[in-house]
Amino acid sequence: MAKHKTPLLDELESGPWPSFVSDIKMEAEHRHQNPDGLDYQIPVDCPDDLLGVMELSYKDKETHWKHGGIVGVFGYGGGVIGRYCDQPEKFPGVAHFHTVRVAQPAGKYYTTEYLRGIMDIWDLRGSGMTNMHGSTGDMVLLGTTTPQLEEIFYDLTHTMNTDLGGSGGNLRTPADCLGKSRCEFACYDTNAVCHALTNDYQDELHRPAFPYKFKFKFDGCPNSCVAALARSDFSVVGTWKDDIRIDQDRVKAYVAGEFKPNAGAHGSRDWGKFDIVAEVVDRCPTKCMSYDGAKLSIDNSNCTRCMHCINVMPAALKIGEETGASILLGAKAPILDGAQMSSLLMPFVVVEEPYDEIKEIIENIWDWWMEEGKNRERVGETMKRLSFQKLLEVTGIPAMPQHVKEPRSNPYIFFKEEEVPGGWTRDQQAFRERHKS
Amino acid sequence: MEEQKQAIMEFLEGKKGKSKFYFSDFCKIFPDLKQREVKKFLTALVNEGKLEFWSSGSTTMYGIKGAGKQNAEED
Ligand code: HEM
Ligand code: SF4
Ligand code: SF4
Numbered sequence: 001m002a003k004h005k006t007p008l009l010d011e012l013e014s015g016p017w018p019s020f021v022s023d024i025k026m027e028a029e030h031r032h033q034n035p036d037g038l039d040y041q042i043p044v045d046c047p048d049d050l051l052g053v054m055e056l057s058y059k060d061k062e063t064h065w066k067h068g069g070i071v072g073v074f075g076y077g078g079g080v081i082g083r084y085c086d087q088p089e090k091f092p093g094v095a096h097f098h099t100v101r102v103a104q105p106a107g108k109y110y111t112t113e114y115l116r117g118i119m120d121i122w123d124l125r126g127s128g129m130t131n132m133h134g135s136t137g138d139m140v141l142l143g144t145t146t147p148q149l150e151e152i153f154y155d156l157t158h159t160m161n162t163d164l165g166g167s168g169g170n171l172r173t174p175a176d177c178l179g180k181s182r183c184e185f186a187c188y189d190t191n192a193v194c195h196a197l198t199n200d201y202q203d204e205l206h207r208p209a210f211p212y213k214f215k216f217k218f219d220g221c222p223n224s225c226v227a228a229l230a231r232s233d234f235s236v237v238g239t240w241k242d243d244i245r246i247d248q249d250r251v252k253a254y255v256a257g258e259f260k261p262n263a264g265a266h267g268s269r270d271w272g273k274f275d276i277v278a279e280v281v282d283r284c285p286t287k288c289m290s291y292d293g294a295k296l297s298i299d300n301s302n303c304t305r306c307m308h309c310i311n312v313m314p315a316a317l318k319i320g321e322e323t324g325a326s327i328l329l330g331a332k333a334p335i336l337d338g339a340q341m342s343s344l345l346m347p348f349v350v351v352e353e354p355y356d357e358i359k360e361i362i363e364n365i366w367d368w369w370m371e372e373g374k375n376r377e378r379v380g381e382t383m384k385r386l387s388f389q390k391l392l393e394v395t396g397i398p399a400m401p402q403h404v405k406e407p408r409s410n411p412y413i414f415f416k417e418e419e420v421p422g423g424w425t426r427d428q429q430a431f432r433e434r435h436k437s
Numbered sequence: 438m439e440e441q442k443q444a445i446m447e448f449l450e451g452k453k454g455k456s457k458f459y460f461s462d463f464c465k466i467f468p469d470l471k472q473r474e475v476k477k478f479l480t481a482l483v484n485e486g487k488l489e490f491w492s493s494g495s496t497t498m499y500g501i502k503g504a505g506k507q508n509a510e511e512d
Pocket of ligand 3: 285303306308
């Protein structure tokens with residue numbers, strides 16, 4: 001029997017989609033039955049009361065959660081997000097409903113044994129409800145009480161050999177695509193650099209001292225499976241410098257229908273005979289490809305590495321051999337200002353251990369943003385406010401054609417003395433000689 | 438280090454009506470020091486149990502442990 005009547009929430013179960021309301025009801029039922037005989041450390045009716053308070057919010061059209069709080073584990077400034085209900089008498093099961101963020105491993109590789117271990121902790125000491133995964137990538141464990149936090153942290157670090165993720169004004173848990181572990185398109189080892197930087201920047205991850213959140217994301221190629229360009233302040237996207245490798249015999253085999261385009265990914269419908277001109281050449285965004293009926297040609301100097309042709313004919317086309325990454329800065333969701341994608345900062349870096357080149361750029365950016373950023377200002381906003389030129393100056397990156405996005409909208413360019421040969425001083429005598437009258 | 442930690446505690450104890458502060462507020466106490474240096478003092482005070490973090494989930498602030506109205510409310 002449901003503890004609270006939830007007619008409004010029940011509507012959310014009526015559509016054709018999976019419903020989180022059904023999931024929460026299932027968990028409520030499961031906790032009451034308690035088939036494993038657990039000695040639940042937080043109220044058993046936590047899921048029931050979550051449904052109750054949500055129903056009330058739907059009715060009142062107002063949240064019944066208070067904002068933030070002083071919860072966390074000793075010495076960490078992030079990883080736990082305090083949530084308190086403002087109707088604790090009515091909904092004691094969610095009087096405390098803190099979120100615990102658990103760091104995801106690089107590439108999100110888990111064993112089922114590991115996942116069961118996490119759930120053993122969470123069924124006992126939390127609500128049993130999770131969100132896999134949050135936007136930052138962490139496992140999001142939803143709902144526990146303050147006294148359980150240190151216990152959970154102890155179990156996570158000692159039994160599961162893992163750590164909390166980031167939250168608040170700090171480095172968030174870095175995230176990456178599967179990269180070289182599974183994918184032939186990977187231009188560098190995303191898992192290795194993600195893991196290395198997570199370890200190197202533990203202080204930034206756990207002890208907040210930034211104006212606001214800061215995210216790294218690592219995409220192995222421009223297909224952008226973790227959408228670094230849209231979702232991270234510091235976006236690293238794999239790319240290559242030399243030419244796309246073409247196997248002309250295999251191009252012919254695609255044309256002859258021997259290989260399925262897109263490796264059969266859109267095979268649920270009959271698209272007719274593969275038309276290389278319509279589906280590849282004409283869809284190249286920079287129009288740098290041509291096909292003369294026998295041979296495919298690419299003008300690589302105009303290729304933007306969009307990946308389209310490679311995705312359609314992976315057996316015939318391969319990324320170049322001189323691989324690395326582009327670094328872009330400043331993406332963010334529309335929190336204070338509008339949403340923003342990252343801007344290109346470094347067209348090409350080699351991504352190799354110990355990643356000193358990348359770390360130097362990161363640390364220069366942090367030093368600048370910590371100094372100049374306003375409270376709650378993302379680095380992308382600081383960059384816009386103080387100009388891209390300023391960003392180039394603090395990172396020591398020279399301006400280059402790849403930085404140009406559009407014709408300039410500001411006609412005023414002020415040179416600095418050190419940028420002008422000879423500076424501001426000039427020989428007055430010689431000047432007068434040349435301009436006599 | 439002791440001197441700077443002292444300065445931070447005095448800054449906080451001298452503030453009336455406000456119990457939580459942004460990291461940048463502490464940097465203003467030490468205009469000549471790098472942010473990363475200031476962070477070391479705050480970390481030491483957190484580790485000694487004198488300061489604690491406050492977080493909304495998206496922003497983080499620092500305050501004297503146990504100070505402020507939120508503590509009472511949140512038991
Ligand atoms: C069933 C309930 C909930 C679900 C499924 C849920 C899910 C999520 C997810 C997936 C994220 C993104 C995490 C990440 O970036 O890694 C998130 C973030 C967040 N949640 Fe929830 N959440 C729930 C309840 C709540 C409640 C009750 C509150 C507030 C009282 C809340 C406040 C927030 C805030 C402020 C963030 C953003 C933190 C940041 O800036 O990174 N959530 N939530
Ligand atoms: S982003 Fe590129 S390299 Fe990474 S998994 Fe996706 S397709 Fe592969
Ligand atoms: S990767 Fe994109 S831009 Fe480059 S040749 Fe292929 S379709 Fe054209």
